[in-house]
Amino acid sequence: MIINHPLLGPRDANEFVHLGDESLIDRPDGMADDAANKFHNYMYLRDNPAGKYRELWYHDAGDRSWLVVTRDTLTHEIFDVELARDVARARGRSK
Amino acid sequence: MARLSSLSPLNxxxxxxxxxxxxxxxxxSLVSLAIPQDTTKKxxxxxxxxxxxxxxxSVMSKTDKKTRLLMTQPDQIFSIIPRVDNPEEDLxxxxGKAAYMTDQTDAWxxxxxxxxxxxxxxxxxxQVDLDSNMFKLNAMARTTMEHMATIIIRTDVNTFLLMSASSSAKSFLHAVELSAKHIS
Known part of the structure; x- marks a missing residue:
């Protein structure tokens, strides 16, 4: 599988480590009243769709960037690759 | 007082x-320069x-006759400069006013x-396509060779610099040497 890195171009998937659902970017506020419930959802609940899925990948053997990869879990077709940093900043994160 | 200096990994x-x-x-000497957030222009x-x-x-290094600069990841630059005793102090x-510095000479x-x-x-x-149309003069890539993290830089048509961890230098040399033997 080839991942089209937004900065580096096409790279073999074995340079990357797969982490999981991109919702891990949205870490809940640990001080909120319902923090326990939100952290339970954050840690354990996943949709696991058969089809398009947005996942976090880490370029471990490359530039050490975190990516959000939109992949079809049935065919492994990759539709989009974004820097996780850009995704987080678009959601209002400062870093 | 005696001055001690390290040996190179492959002597x-x-x-x-x-x-x-x-x-x-x-x-x-190799110094890593980490750029603080939002100060890239400075x-x-x-x-x-x-x-x-x-x-x-991230795909092309810059060089003159003495120095080579590599972008090894977003907001991180490696500067490869002529060897000095204390490159951090020199830079x-x-x-030093615009980046966090770490002397990594002995790590590579x-x-x-x-x-x-x-x-x-x-x-x-x-695994990187090294065709000269794709991987041009001074092009660089961080990748792996035989499962060891490597930075490869093209310095001439048939000349490449290969950087890897000094801790596995002998294994890295073995991998490259063996590949050279297999095609000779």
Whole structure:
């Protein structure tokens, strides 16, 4: 599988480590009243769709960037690759 | 008081295998420069003033005869400069105002591979497309060779610098040497 890195171009998937659902970017506020419930959802609940899925990948053997990869879990077709940093900043994160 | 200096990881290794020349490069100092958030423009200006070089990109290094700059990841630059005892101290007066510096000289081993068939030897262990139309002069990539993290830089048509961790220098040399032997 080839991942089209937004900065580096096409790279073999074995340079990357797969982490999981991109919702891990949205870490809940640990001080909120319902923090326990939100952290339970954050840690354990996943949709696991058969089809398009947005996942976090880490370029471990490359530039050490975190990516959000939109992949079809049935065919492994990759539709989009974004820097996780850009995704987080678009959601209002400062870093 | 005696002055101690470290040995290079491969002790100045040099060998010809068929038409391939392999040698360790150890006359450099390597300093990692981490750019604080939102100060890239300031850093680029200081780099220009200090080295007279533009900012490297994630796929292309910048070099003059003495210095080579690599962008190893977003907001991190490696500067490879002629060897000095304390590169952090030397750079702190200028670049130190715009980046967090770490002397990484002893953490890396640098091999130079050259010769007409160098690319053929590398093709066996490197996943990056090294065709000269794709991987041009001064192009760089962080990748793996035989599961070891590697930075590869093209310095001439058939010459490449290979950087890997000094802790696994001998394993890395073995991988490159073996590949050269297999095509010779």
């Amino acid at each position: 100045g290794y040099q060998k010809s295998i068929g038409s391939i020349n392999l040698c360790e490069i150890n006359d450099y 850093f680029a200006k200081i780099i220009k003033d200090e080295f007279d070089l533009a900012m490297p990109t 702190s007066k200028t670049i 081993v640098v091999l130079e591979i050259s010769g007409a068939t160098s690319r053929t030897a590398l093709e066996r262990i490197c």
